[in-house]
Amino acid sequence: MERRVVEVSVGLLMIAGFLALLILAFKVSNFSMYGKNDSYVVTAKFDNIGDLKPRAPVSIAGVKVGQVESIHLDKKLYKAIVTLRIKTQDNNIPTDSSANIVTAGLLGSNYIAITPGFDPTFLKNNSMITETNSAILLEDMIGQLIFNSKKEKDPEKT
Amino acid sequence: MIIGSVQGLGRVGLRFFNQLGESGLFLLKTVFQKPRLIKATPLLIQEIFFVGVFSLPIMLVASLFIGMVVGLQGFNILSQFSATGELGQLVALSVVRELGPVVGALLFAGRAGSALTAEIGLMKTTEQLASMEMMGVDPLWRVVAPRFWAGVISLPLLTIIFCVVAVFGGDLIGVEWLGIDGGAFWSNMQASVDFHNDVLNGVIKSAVFGALITWIAVYQGYATEPTASGISRATTRTVVYSSLTVLGMDFVLTAIMMGGW
Secondary structure, eight states: OHHHHHHHHHHHHHHHHHHHHHHIIIIISOOOOOOSTTEEEEEEEESOOTTOOTTOEEEETTEEEEEEEEEEEOTTTOOEEEEEEEEGGGOOOBTTOEEEEEESTTTOOEEEEEEOOOOSSBOOTTEEEOEEEOOOOHHHHHHHHHHHHHHHHHHHHO | OHHHHHHHHHHHHHHHHHHHHHHHHHHHHHHSSOOOHHHHHHHHHHHHHHHTGGGHHHHHHHHHHHHHHHHHHHHHHHGGGTOGGGHHHHHHHHIIIIIHHHHHHHHHIIIIIHHHHHHHHHHHHTTHHHHHHHTTOOHIIIIIHHHHHHHHHHHHHHHHHHHHHHHHHHHIIIIIISOOOHHHHHHHHHHHOOIIIIIIHHHHHHHHHHHHHHHHHHHHHHTOOSSHHHHHHHHHHHHHHHHHHHHHHHHHHHHHHHTTO
16 A cells, blocks of 8 residues: 555656646747658848847748758858758748848847738748848948948038 | 875775775676566565655645746846746756756755665664675665665656656746736747756756665664664665766766767
């Protein structure tokens, strides 16, 4: 009897531990990674990816449809090749869609927004998005702003 | 005078490394044994019961309060930037990465480590370990190894439960009491907490802490001076050493994990 209480309570502790791990996996963290079976891969070349990182979301009209799988450099063109993994259920993205790197909020992290095109053919596994827009770097914009305002001031001086 | 102080330093150093080596050999002898699973399993379950199940209430209470405090503190700071929606991220990341493993380990050292040392120390003082050896039973196998493995298994389980309860404590304060939007709380949390980099690394940390704490506890118990005051000193040393080791190791592990390992 005593022994049974011990074993049952240890078993309950272990079950509680594994349940808690499941909660951590599915409720607290984003373990809903896409498997090879229910997703397909699309690549896109960008001039500049800014602060984009692997696992950043890919969205259409603000709805998340996939995530960035990997980023590496094209050695000939010096462009960034971004591999996107998109859910199979969203397999009706036109081939002339464009991929843009945008920033969530003013200082948020970067993600990829796909703007759908009008082509009747759809993106397939390993196809490539040709229309891309690079990340807008806030630092560059500020730099340009300062540069422009200086230019405007200079003629006044002379 | 100078030579005397140098000699004192040398003696301290020698004693430190002597003990380190002795405890290392002790651990090796405990871990590398002929596996006797059928006989050892009931012993192990018994020890998990004492070490793990009995530590559960203190862990639950502590984790609930820690989650609530982090939620409250975070809310006060984040509301200055009108970013209270990020509270879920703050609570979950701080608990899963640091507070869960470290505070859980400190509680475990106080609750379970001290008990292990006192138990084994008393066994040694009353010569139970020696009589076991006389009967041809290896006390390392019969007494030390089940307690060691019980600690290594229980602490990660307890830490995972700790993290979940603390996150719900944060939810209780943030969403139920302070009125943050529940959807923002949970979705920001899910967007920022990564299973591999945050959750699994936290679990790895707690497994390392569990091994360190029980190693220190069983060694201190086994090497006790066989007197009443010896047991009390060994118990104190267990809590002090294991708490400091946990905090130091936490820094090292965090540095390794943050360094893209």
